[in-house]
Amino acid sequence: MNLTLGCKIKAILAIPITLLLVFGIYSYFEMKKISQLSEKLYKHPYTVSNSVRDLKIYITEMQNVSEKAHQGLVSNKNIRLVESLDSKNKNVLASFALIKKRFLGDKVKVISAEKVYKNWYNKNLMLIELASKNQPMEKIMASKLECARLLKSLSLKTEYLLNFANSKGKLFYENSKRTNKEASVNLAVFLFISTLMSIMFSYFTVGSINKKLRKLTEDLFSNASQVSVEAKEIAVSSSRLSETSTEQASSLQETASSLEELSAMVKNNVSQAEASSLKSHEVNSKSLDLQGKMNQIIKSMEEITKSNEDIVSLVKVIEIIGDKTRIIDDIVFQTKILSFNASVEAERAGEHGRGFSVVAQEVSKLAEVSGSSSREISQIVKTSIEKAKNISDQNFNKVKSGNEFVKEAATALLSMSESSSEITQSSENILIASQDQSEGIAQVNQAVSQLDQATQQNASLAEQSASAGAELNQQSAKMMNSLFDLIQIIDGKKRAMSKQPLDNVVSINKNITEEVHEEKPFKLSKTGTSDGWSDI
Amino acid sequence: MEVQAEKNEIKKHLVFRVGDRVLALPLINIFEIVTDFNIEPVPNSKDYISGLINIRGQIIKVMDLNYMFSKKYTEYRARQTSIVVIETANNNVGILVDDVLRVGNFLIEEIKSIPKSMNDRMSNLIEKVYKSNKSEMCFILSLDKILTVEDDLKGESE
Amino acid sequence: MDEEFLAELRQCFFEDSLESFEKTEACFIDLEKQNNIEENLDEISRVFHNIKGGAKSIGFNELGDFCHITEDLIVAIKKNELPLNSSNIDCLLKSNDLLKESLSLLENNQLPKNYFKQHENKINSIINKENTSGVGELKVVPEDTAQIQEQIQPLEKPAEKNININNTKVINELKVKPNLKTAPRPNLGNQSIKMPLNKIDNLINLFGEQSINLSRLNNLSKDINKDSIKEFRGALDSLNKLTHDLQQTVLSLRMIKVDKLFSRLERVVRETAKQVNKKIVFHTNGKDSELDKTIVDALLDPLTHMVRNAVDHGIESDSTSRIFSGKDEIGNITLSAMRRGGNFVIELTDDGKGMDKDKLVAKAVEKGIINSKDEIKENDIFSLIFKKGFSSAEQLTDVSGRGVGMDVVNQMISKLRGHCEINSVVGEGSVFTITLPLSLAMINGTLVRANQQNYVIPNSDFCQTAQIQGYMIKESNINDYCLEYSGSVYPLLPLHNILSSDYNKKFEDNNYVALFVDYKKDKFAILLDDLVSQEKIILKKVDEEIESINGILGGAILGDGNVVLVLEVKEIIENYLMVS
Known part of the structure; x- marks a missing residue:
């Protein structure tokens, strides 16, 4: 039932009211019904019966009159009689009209009755007339009989009408009685039920409200008690906070001092890095120098190689000489063979060839001499080539080893310069890193001071919270008390819980706040730059 | 009628080296000495036949003297190995020699015949020897034997 | 008399006499047929007279005497003292034969004494007999003119000259064993040939032209430029033609x-x-x-x-x-x-x-x-x-x-x-x-290659060549191969196998060349590695030892001066058939 309490209460109130209203309306209607009925009763059957009665009266009167008229017959009374008849007739007719109006049954009956009446009247009149005129008594008697018959029928009809009306009236009366009875029963029932209902409803609602209230109060109570507990705790933690703030402050101090140390170290690093950077620059330039010198060495080696190549080309020239010598050798050989062939031919020529054979021999000798000289040249060439080759090989080797050495030195230099550039690089990196470091330290410093501030704040906050806690406690105690009152209202008795004494709470709070206040004097100075460290 | 240089009692010989031996042939029998040659081998020919060469339009058979002596083929060395062409009635025949040394004037009295008791292959081809006062010595080949060597060697191989 | 000159004379004598005796032999045979009796007899007697003189002048006295005697017989017949009957002609022919044979014997100094004696006696007896008998019979049988025309005598034309093609090397120390395996080789050294003068003149002219062309080429070679190449070609062409003509002429000298x-x-x-x-x-x-x-x-x-x-x-x-x-x-x-x-x-x-x-x-x-x-x-x-x-x-x-x-x-x-x-x-x-x-010397041949060596096969020896692949070669028997080519199977003779006696070569799936040879109505295929070129070569005799090798016909010299063997396809096939 999530309705508000107001709603509930409204409901509690509204329902009976509504019920009452309902009853009222019901009863009103019932009353009306009854009145209607009564009216109806009155209107119709009563009226009818009245009217019928009137009728009857009238008729009777009329009859009387008529009779009188019949008897007395002439006089002036007759005229009056007739007039009274006439007025009564009017009344009858009016009654008939009224009956007609109000008759609940078959209107034909009325009409027929009326007709009959009218017949009677007419007949009556006629009779009078007749009487007056002194008519034959038979006609008069016939007419009288007729009138009597008519009158009888009329009275029958009227009687019927009357009965009808009476029955109707009885009916209506019964109805209304019944209705009345019913209504009253209903009403009673309604009343009973509604009463019951409202009682139940209110019981429930109020009960639930009550329950809820109780629950709430209990909750409140527990909350309140919790609150007070927590208020205590707050107090405690505030004090603790205070403590820790103090601790924090002290550690902050430590941090600050180590930061200072760090900063000093960083500074040192920086200076070292700068120094090493300088040194490595020096090394670089020196190695460049050295490289230049190496290039010179290489150049001179190249020159040596060139001269070696010259030697090689010289060797080639010598080899060409050797080749030419080979050609000479070929020629020598061919000459030799030619000389042999010449000898052969000379021999063949026999006597004539003798001179020629001498020539051939000489040629052979010449060939031999050339041959040996050519061999000598060959040998010389060979040895010179060997020597030259040796020299050039030696040179080549020397140059080669020189080259290798240069290469090694070059590579060493290269690695050196690489390392030195690495050093430079590293120094720069160190510098940058140191700068970052200082920045970092500064930031840390800042952070530390912020921390300090925060700590301070913490401390004051702690103080505040302590006091707030105390206050809270107090308030909770008060609340507890109010609560008890409420419970009392609800339950109507005092609960078992005792009212909280407010004092304890207050005292605790006081302690806390005192503590907090004591720790205040320490303050951290703020430093923005590394130079500021020196202040401390 | 035979033509011999009897007047000076000198018979000219061509001295040449075959393998380790120094041999000689009468100059008269020599047609030519050829140093620049291209030997065309003949398949299915005897082993001692190196092949054929062309001398001014004449096709001449070349025999490997070294092989005939020592069953080893002559190694070609430029400006040393030569072919000595021997004149025959029908066709000239060449022999492959390792080195042509000189033309020697052999005194006839210093040319002696060899006894046939020597049993090696050489003796088949040599019939005379020349020994000079200066204690030069060389064997003089027998032309007939050389030219008819096929039969002799055939006999051998069979 | 100078020895050499004498030798030359004798050589001349031998040649001339041989020829003369051949002539007289023909005359004798002619005589027997009773043709041209007078002319023949004149000729014969004249010849014998000349020979007699010649022989005597050189010192072949016996020969000369015998000629004389024979001459007597001929004169007797001429004078009709003796009949021209077959027995006499027989006798004369015998004399002729004797004389001819004596020439070669004399050449080798092997003429026995009294060589002619026997026949001399016979002739003498005939002469003497006839002298006593008196008149001889002379049969003259009428001849058909056609027959006469058929047997035109080779008269010695006055314009003919003797030219000695003499390789006059007196090589008497060598004893050459007569090689009976093959036909007796013509001893080129001492022969001479008679030839008509116009052939010589032709040759001289051609050689003259040759040298002119050669000098032309020489001049051209001195300044070579693009234009002269055309002229070069022209000169070369004419040189080629000339050489060809020379070749023909020279060859015909031997005819x-x-x-x-x-x-x-x-x-x-x-x-x-x-x-x-x-x-x-x-x-x-x-x-x-x-x-x-x-x-x-x-x-x-x-x-x-x-x-x-x-x-x-x-x-x-x-x-x-x-x-x-x-x-x-x-x-x-x-x-x-x-x-x-x-x-x-x-x-x-x-x-x-x-x-x-x-x-x-x-x-x-x-x-x-x-x-x-x-x-x-x-x-x-x-x-x-x-x-x-x-x-x-x-x-x-x-x-x-x-x-x-x-x-x-x-x-x-x-x-x-x-x-x-x-x-x-x-x-x-x-x-x-x-x-x-026709031409023993100049052969159109194909230079082929087998087993990394070149050979020449005469074009007349084979009928077709074809390029084949290794897979076409099948082994029909151990070391017996055959070739499948365009639907037929031919027995295959791998040349390198046969020539090098190496029968174990395997055939890779390379390109080879097959040479198809008709031999006795069968077709054989010879396997070569390659066909190199067409060559016009001059077949030269090589040493007998070489020629006796199966399949080698002789040698030839290529344009580059190298020797190349010319193969005898018939021998190769025959050998192959024998072996298999």
């Missing part, structure tokens, strides 16, 4: 007419016919055809043998059987020589009894040459007579000292790169056809 040969053969016929007592007429055709001297000389022996055979075995002994068969009583042997296509064809025909195939086969079986009739093909039966061992031993006539059988004949003909075909019909006669290549 001689076959008339002398024919005359000799006629003599043979005469003698042999006498010996076997048959009447035979010897016809000749194409006496004036020219053939290389060496060939002509080489043909003498084979033809002689064949002619003898024809006379001896060919013509029937019994003339009556001849008449019965409807032939003439006198047997006919015809020798024709003609050029046929690129070949020189010599046909020896006889109208004798022919050769019976069955008898030949039977004889072959008997001699053990073949085992049965089935081994030999129909077409090869006649060739049986060429087989070694199939000698005419059964026939009882003596083969007068030539030492040749038909197989040797065949060999000799093969040596000349010719072949001999035999056709015979029993009862009608036989025809021997010898086909020789």
Whole structure:
């Protein structure tokens, strides 16, 4: 039932009211019904019966009159009689009209009755007339009989009408009685039920409200008690906070001092890095120098190689000489063979060839001499080539080893310069890193001071919270008390819980706040730059 | 009628080296000495036949003297190995020699015949020897034997 | 007298005399036919007179004397003191023979004493007899003019000159063993040849042109530029043509007419016919055809043998059987020589009894040459007579000292790169056809390559070449290969295997060249590595030892001066068939 309490209460109130209203309306209607009925009763059957009665009266009167008229017959009374008849007739007719109006049954009956009446009247009149005129008594008697018959029928009809009306009236009366009875029963029932209902409803609602209230109060109570507990705790933690703030402050101090140390170290690093950077620059330039010198060495080696190549080309020239010598050798050989062939031919020529054979021999000798000289040249060439080759090989080797050495030195230099550039690089990196470091330290410093501030704040906050806690406690105690009152209202008795004494709470709070206040004097100075460290 | 240089009692010989031996042939029998040659081998020919060469339009058979002596083929060395062409009635025949040394004037009295008791292959081809006062010595080949060597060697191989 | 000069004289004498005696022999034979008696007799006597003089001047006195005596006989006949009958002519012919033989003997200093004695006595006896008898008979038989025209005598034209082509090297120290394996080689060293003067003039002219062209080329070579290349080509072309013409002319120098040969053969016929007592007429055709001297000389022996055979075995002994068969009583042997296509064809025909195939086969079986009739093909039966061992031993006539059988004949003909075909019909006669290549020297050949060596195969030896792949070669037997090419299978002779006796070479799936050869109606394929080029080569004889190697015909020199072997395809195939 999530309705508000107001709603509930409204409901509690509204329902009976509504019920009452309902009853009222019901009863009103019932009353009306009854009145209607009564009216109806009155209107119709009563009226009818009245009217019928009137009728009857009238008729009777009329009859009387008529009779009188019949008897007395002439006089002036007759005229009056007739007039009274006439007025009564009017009344009858009016009654008939009224009956007609109000008759609940078959209107034909009325009409027929009326007709009959009218017949009677007419007949009556006629009779009078007749009487007056002194008519034959038979006609008069016939007419009288007729009138009597008519009158009888009329009275029958009227009687019927009357009965009808009476029955109707009885009916209506019964109805209304019944209705009345019913209504009253209903009403009673309604009343009973509604009463019951409202009682139940209110019981429930109020009960639930009550329950809820109780629950709430209990909750409140527990909350309140919790609150007070927590208020205590707050107090405690505030004090603790205070403590820790103090601790924090002290550690902050430590941090600050180590930061200072760090900063000093960083500074040192920086200076070292700068120094090493300088040194490595020096090394670089020196190695460049050295490289230049190496290039010179290489150049001179190249020159040596060139001269070696010259030697090689010289060797080639010598080899060409050797080749030419080979050609000479070929020629020598061919000459030799030619000389042999010449000898052969000379021999063949026999006597004539003798001179020629001498020539051939000489040629052979010449060939031999050339041959040996050519061999000598060959040998010389060979040895010179060997020597030259040796020299050039030696040179080549020397140059080669020189080259290798240069290469090694070059590579060493290269690695050196690489390392030195690495050093430079590293120094720069160190510098940058140191700068970052200082920045970092500064930031840390800042952070530390912020921390300090925060700590301070913490401390004051702690103080505040302590006091707030105390206050809270107090308030909770008060609340507890109010609560008890409420419970009392609800339950109507005092609960078992005792009212909280407010004092304890207050005292605790006081302690806390005192503590907090004591720790205040320490303050951290703020430093923005590394130079500021020196202040401390 | 035979033509011999009897007047000076000198018979000219061509001295040449075959393998380790120094041999000689009468100059008269020599047609030519050829140093620049291209030997065309003949398949299915005897082993001692190196092949054929062309001398001014004449096709001449070349025999490997070294092989005939020592069953080893002559190694070609430029400006040393030569072919000595021997004149025959029908066709000239060449022999492959390792080195042509000189033309020697052999005194006839210093040319002696060899006894046939020597049993090696050489003796088949040599019939005379020349020994000079200066204690030069060389064997003089027998032309007939050389030219008819096929039969002799055939006999051998069979 | 100077030795050398003397030797030259003698050489001249020998040559001239030989020729003269050949001439006189022809004259004698002519005389026998009773042709031109007067002229012949004059000629003969004149010749003998000259020879006598010559012989005496050199110192061949015996020869001279004998000539004299023979001359006497001739004079006697001329004077009609003696009849011109066959016995006398026989006698004269015998003298002629003796004289001829004595020449070669004299050359080698082997003329025995009293060589002529016997015959001298005979002649003397004839002369003396006749002198006593008185008048001789002279038979003059009228001749057909056609026959006369047929036998035109080779008269010595006045314009002819003797030219000695003499390789005068006196090599007397060498003793050359006569090599009987092959035909007696013409001793080029001491021969001379007569030739018409116009040939010489032609040659001189051509050489003159040659040198002009050469100098032209030399001049051109001095300044070579683009324009001169055209001229170069022109000069080269004319040089080529010139060289070709020279070649032809030079070759033709060696050509001689076959008339002398024919005359000799006629003599043979005469003698042999006498010996076997048959009447035979010897016809000749194409006496004036020219053939290389060496060939002509080489043909003498084979033809002689064949002619003898024809006379001896060919013509029937019994003339009556001849008449019965409807032939003439006198047997006919015809020798024709003609050029046929690129070949020189010599046909020896006889109208004798022919050769019976069955008898030949039977004889072959008997001699053990073949085992049965089935081994030999129909077409090869006649060739049986060429087989070694199939000698005419059964026939009882003596083969007068030539030492040749038909197989040797065949060999000799093969040596000349010719072949001999035999056709015979029993009862009608036989025809021997010898086909020789016209030009022994210049051959159109194909330079081929096998086993990294080059060889030349004469174009006339094969009929087709084709490029083949390794997969086409199948092994039909161990080391026996065959070639599948365009649907047919040919027996394959791998040249490198055969030449190097290395039979184990495997064939990779490379490209090879196959040479198709017709041999006795079969086709063989020879496998080569490559065809290199077409060459016009001059076939040169090489050492016998080399030539005796199977498949080697001779040698040739290529344009680059290198020697190349020329192969004999026929030998290769025959060897292959023998081996397998």
